[in-house]
Amino acid sequence: MDSTVSLLFRYSKQDIVRAMRLHYSSRLRLRFDITVTALSAAMGFYFWQATNSRFWGITSLGVSGIFALVLIAAFTIIPPLSFRRNPKYRDDYELTFSPDGIHFRTAHIDSQLQWNLYSRAFIDSHSFVLYSGDDYFTVIPKRVFESGEQLRAFELLLSQKVQKIVKKGRETR
Numbered sequence: 001m002d003s004t005v006s007l008l009f010r011y012s013k014q015d016i017v018r019a020m021r022l023h024y025s026s027r028l029r030l031r032f033d034i035t036v037t038a039l040s041a042a043m044g045f046y047f048w049q050a051t052n053s054r055f056w057g058i059t060s061l062g063v064s065g066i067f068a069l070v071l072i073a074a075f076t077i078i079p080p081l082s083f084r085r086n087p088k089y090r091d092d093y094e095l096t097f098s099p100d101g102i103h104f105r106t107a108h109i110d111s112q113l114q115w116n117l118y119s120r121a122f123i124d125s126h127s128f129v130l131y132s133g134d135d136y137f138t139v140i141p142k143r144v145f146e147s148g149e150q151l152r153a154f155e156l157l158l159s160q161k162v163q164k165i166v167k168k169g170r171e172t173r
Contacts, residue, residue, distance in 0.1 A: 004098040005154045009144035011089045013080060018126050019139040020079035026122055026166070027135075028074060033067055040064035095140070097157055115161035123167045128158065 041064035048057030083089050091106040102113040118138075122129040128140040145151040159165065 003153060003157060004096060005145075005150055005157065006094075006096045007140070007144050008092065008094050009141065010092050011083075011139065011141070013083045015127060015139055015141040015143075016083040016089055017079040018124070019129050019137070020082060021075055022122055022124055022127070022129055023135075023137060024074040024078075028071070030071075033071055037064050037067040037071070040067065097154060099157065099160070118162050120164035120166070121158060121162045123165065125168070128154075130158075130162065 040060045044057045044060030044062075044064060046057075047053045047060060088106070088108070091108065094103075094105040096103040101115060102117075104111045104113055117132045118130045119133075120131045122131075125142070127142055130138045130140065132138070140154075142151065145154065
């Protein structure tokens with residue numbers, strides 16, 4: 001199997017929206033945040049009604065509202081807005097992955113990158129999200145692979161070159 005994988009693609013809005021949602025779900029503690037939101041709302045209603053303490057009721061409802069707004073923004077507003085506002089997502093991407101590194105080319109970039117630039121990767125059913133920092137990532141949509149063989153060759157390279165890989169919530173190493 002050839003260990004070089006060449007891809008030519010342009011991002012779709014859905015590619016970026018899905019990747020950003022994956023990113024936010026990995027950064028936020030979703031179950032905890034939803035629980036805090038619900039409990040704060042319940043406490044707010046309780047304080048408002050049962051104890052007649054308007055201050056604590058309003059405060060709890062405010063905390064609940066802030067958590068809800070952050071979650072709504074992170075998963076529904078920010079991802080499509082980010083795609084629309086960032087012109088780099090409209091470029092054609094030409095990426096070549098090999099054991100020696102990554103050749104990254106767009107209309108504005110022509111660079112040879114080392115694999116150690118990427119410290120971790122998240123993989124879901126739609127894409128590979130390769131992180132070069134806490135909030136900087138490269139999205140490789142699975143739809144851009146020409147064949148299952150090419151996809152497997154990329155997965156093998158990724159497993160050899162990136163130290164931490166998480167598959168849809170499960171760490172593989």
